[in-house]
Amino acid sequence: MKSETYRNTKQRSRILEILCHTDSHPTASWLYDQMKPEFPSLSLGTVYRNLGILEEQGLLKKLRSGSTFDRYDANTYPHAHFCCTECGSIYDMRDVEIPDMVQTVNKQTPHNVLEINLSYMGICEECLKKK
Amino acid sequence: MKSETYRNTKQRSRILEILCHTDSHPTASWLYDQMKPEFPSLSLGTVYRNLGILEEQGLLKKLRSGSTFDRYDANTYPHAHFCCTECGSIYDMRDVEIPDMVQTVNKQTPHNVLEINLSYMGICEECLKKK
DNA sequence: GTTCATGCAAATCGTTTGCACAATG
DNA sequence: CATTGTGCAAACGATTTGCATGAAC
Numbered sequence: 001m002k003s004e005t006y007r008n009t010k011q012r013s014r015i016l017e018i019l020c021h022t023d024s025h026p027t028a029s030w031l032y033d034q035m036k037p038e039f040p041s042l043s044l045g046t047v048y049r050n051l052g053i054l055e056e057q058g059l060l061k062k063l064r065s066g067s068t069f070d071r072y073d074a075n076t077y078p079h080a081h082f083c084c085t086e087c088g089s090i091y092d093m094r095d096v097e098i099p100d101m102v103q104t105v106n107k108q109t110p111h112n113v114l115e116i117n118l119s120y121m122g123i124c125e126e127c128l129k130k131k
Numbered sequence: 132m133k134s135e136t137y138r139n140t141k142q143r144s145r146i147l148e149i150l151c152h153t154d155s156h157p158t159a160s161w162l163y164d165q166m167k168p169e170f171p172s173l174s175l176g177t178v179y180r181n182l183g184i185l186e187e188q189g190l191l192k193k194l195r196s197g198s199t200f201d202r203y204d205a206n207t208y209p210h211a212h213f214c215c216t217e218c219g220s221i222y223d224m225r226d227v228e229i230p231d232m233v234q235t236v237n238k239q240t241p242h243n244v245l246e247i248n249l250s251y252m253g254i255c256e257e258c259l260k261k262k
Numbered sequence: 263g264t265t266c267a268t269g270c271a272a273a274t275c276g277t278t279t280g281c282a283c284a285a286t287g
Numbered sequence: 288c289a290t291t292g293t294g295c296a297a298a299c300g301a302t303t304t305g306c307a308t309g310a311a312c
Binding site: 076 | 159191216241
Binding site for chain 1: 266269271276
């Protein structure tokens with residue numbers, strides 16, 4: 001049973017503060033290393049639990065969300081995907097254009113962009129039926 | 132030392148065949164379950180190894196590639212990311228427009244699209260310097 | 263004082279790897 | 288027959304969880 005009330009803890013507010021002051025999209029263990037000096041008895045479990053709570057509160061987002069499995073696709077032609085956040089299934093979006101922005105974007109960034117990764121997240125047809 | 136020659140094995144060609152005849156972007160264990168009746172002594176390790184080889188050969192792609200860690204972002208406003216395939220770091224793409232295609236796409240698909248996930252893959256500035 | 267969060271350690275789960283044996287070319 | 292692939296089981300690494308203690312309200 002999930003609780004609806006959250007308490008303020010030093011650990012949790014520090015995590016959010018660090019996340020708000022960096023744009024490096026940290027991992028849990030990076031946050032752990034950052035906080036360890038200030039909270040010597042901090043544990044990784046606490047970091048993970050708080051990240052989960054902050055995400056529930058909508059204060060942060062977990063990147064590359066979706067399932068935790070590797071998935072494989074024999075269609076190597078660039079195409080967009082639809083990822084269902086309920087059941088985890090992934091569909092091809094055959095009819096949706098994937099804008100060829102590689103050249104455009106390369107002019108706007110110092111990095112070397114090689115590939116676009118475009119996916120649409122939402123609820124799939126099957127899961128919609130079940131509601 | 133990585134070999135440059137690949138042999139044909141029943142297991143590997145079956146994996147590719149299954150992948151080519153489905154668009155459900157299978158996981159390794161789904162493939163394993165599919166193949167188990169035909170190859171009763173099949174092991175998951177074999178499936179993973181062959182998926183790796185097929186990817187090397189360019190016959191398939193692993194989806195949501197990049198690092199294996201969860202990463203967190205306190206910037207919940209929709210924005211594109213750049214993911215370096217060499218060092219795994221992730222940058223915000225502040226200046227790159229993320230096209231608001233949610234409405235457009237919803238007209239083209241039976242699923243309910245809620246969110247766009249756009250990332251550019253390539254080599255980051257830092258890694259380029261090291262070359 | 264009741265409930266929620268923490269720290270610790272053990273468990274979980276997807277994936278990788280070492281090794282002896284089998285199959286390929 | 289030299290080399291690559293397989294099956295098995297153990298190892299790995301990120302994340303999760305059970306439980307007793309501590310902090311928040």
